[in-house]
Each structure stands twice: as structure tokens, then as C-alpha cells.
Amino acid sequence: LRMASIVWSVLSIALIIGVGWIARRAGALGPEAAGSLASVTYWVASPAMLFHAIVSTGTSGVFGAPLAVAAASGVGTALLFVAVARLFLRLTRGETTLGAMASSLNNGAYIGIPIAVYVLGDASAVVPILVFQLGFFTPMFFVLADLAGSGQRPSATGIVRVIARNPMVIAAACGFLYSAAGWSMPTLLDVSTSMLGAAAPPMILLSFGAALVDRRTATGDARAPAIACAAVAKLALQPAIACGVGMLLGLTGPALMSVTIMAALPSAQNAYIAATRAKAGERIAQGTVLVTTFASLPVVIAIAAIFHGLGVVS
Secondary structure, three states: OHHHHHHHHHHHHHHHHHHHHHHHHOOOOOOOHHHHHHHHHHHHHHHHHHHHHHHHHOOOOOOOHHHHHHHHHHHHHHHHHHHHHHHOOOOOHHHHHHHHHHHHOEOHHHHHHHHHHHOOOOHHHHHHHHHHHHHHHHHHHHHHHHHHHHOOOOOHHHHHHHHHHOHHHHHHHHHHHHHHOOOOOOHHHHHHHHHHHHHHHHHHHHHHHHHHHHOOOOOOOOOHHHHHHHHHHHHHHHHHHHHHHHHHOOOOHHHHHHHHHHHOOOEOOHHHHHHHHHOOOHHHHHHHHHHHHHHHHHHHHHHHHHHHHOOOOO
């Protein structure tokens, strides 16, 4: 029953992507549809989802070993991808930035929750991922993507200007301040941000599917090695780092398996949204999201099987 529910969750994501592809092929969505959907998601739906998630989760009880593992595995994977890209792959600065984002940013909101519930039996397992990535990692990458897309060299003034105008950063800051103040969300704010946030996942997936019609997934061009590198980093390197850091921090048994599986989530569609905005690394982000979305389930099953086979969990 648990694995069947995960399979249906993954198939549902694939179906929505397919609907976007069919709608674009049939002409129901115009050539500008993917960009328009991505823009609405970036400026309206995703900030609402981010604010609501942070306020709903709260700041207490989320700082501990699982959060440290989420941070270490995410940052470590991104830095290692950058190192490989600089040494072996001929990527532009924008492609390197978006490749690092795709290789390290987890799809916690879409696949993380059902995996936490049905594989780990504990929905709170995904909270450290959401807090770290929605509160820090995702806004940081959107800022870096905007800087890379502008073609300008980073400067203190430029970074401050980009941060001040970034809706994801603003939403994250407002969410943490609101939560730290201990205020409860009025019904109007709660319902409206929840409704807008709920629109983000399907719009991202529809945008992704529609864009597949107009762009190849780069499996046959010079960006294929970068996609392969990002996918391997996401599904193999990141969970390996998470497992190692978790052991160093004293995690054992189900807790260790939990942080390892959460690190093996597929790349977040936000990597594709950031690439679309920056007009850089789109093929790498698109290809990595696509590959990891469909390859993550067997990886998660394999990790669970290894932990059970070694007797780490019963």
C-alpha cells in the first residue's frame, strides 16, 4: 500500500507534465505559455507557498541534526558540482549556477511529503528539507540565477538590489519574521496564501511539460554530460553525503534512513523556473529535473532496501 501510493504520486506528476506537453502540442497553449506560467509562478504562487509553508511550520523544533544534514548535503553537492564543472565541463557561469541548483535542490514539496508519509511513516521528516531549502537555499539560488542571467559581475550593491527585488527572498523573510513574532495567521491570509500556493505545483509542471515541445532535453547535444553529472550528484552523491554527515552527528536507525532518503528526492522544478528567468542553463535544468523525477523512485526504494538488508532498520 505504501509503495503503491508513492508510485501513484510520481505518476500524477508525470501526468501533469504530460498534460502540459499535450496542450502545447495541440495548440491550446501558445509558444509563450511556458514563460507566462513560469512568471506567474515566480512572482505570485511560489512566494505565497513559501510564506505559508514557513509560517505553518514555525521556527521552533526544526533546528537539529536533520536540518544540519539537509544543509550540509545540499551545499556540499552544489559545491562539488561546481568543482567538476570548472575542471571538466565547459559550462558558462549561468549554466554552472543552474546546474548546481538542479543537482542539489530537492523536490520536497511535491514528492518529499508522500515519501515521508508512506515510506518513512512520518510527515515531519520533510520539514527540515522544506525549512532549509524554502527559507534559504531556494532564494539564494534565485538571486544567483538572476545575477548570472544579467551578465554582470557580482557586486555588493548589485547583490543587495537583486535581493531587495526578489519575491522569494521577500516571502521567506516575511515568513520567518511573522513566525518569530508568534502571530497566528488570520483566516483571510491563511486561506489566500494557501490557495495561491496550491497553484504553484501544477503551474510549474504544466510549464515544464509545455516547454518540452519547444526545447530538446539535451540528451543528444553538448550539455548531456552536464545533465548526467547533475543527475548523478542529485541521486547518488547527495544521499551519500547526507548518510555520512548523519552518522557523524550521531543519527542511527530510522532517523539515519530518513535523512538519507530525503536527500535522494529528485531535483526541484524551481531549478527550471530559475533557468527560464535567467535564460541560462535551461537545457541542463530541464534535463536534470526530467531524469531525476523519473529515476528517484527506484533510488528511494534501493536506499530503503539497503537499510533493511543491513539490519539498520527493522
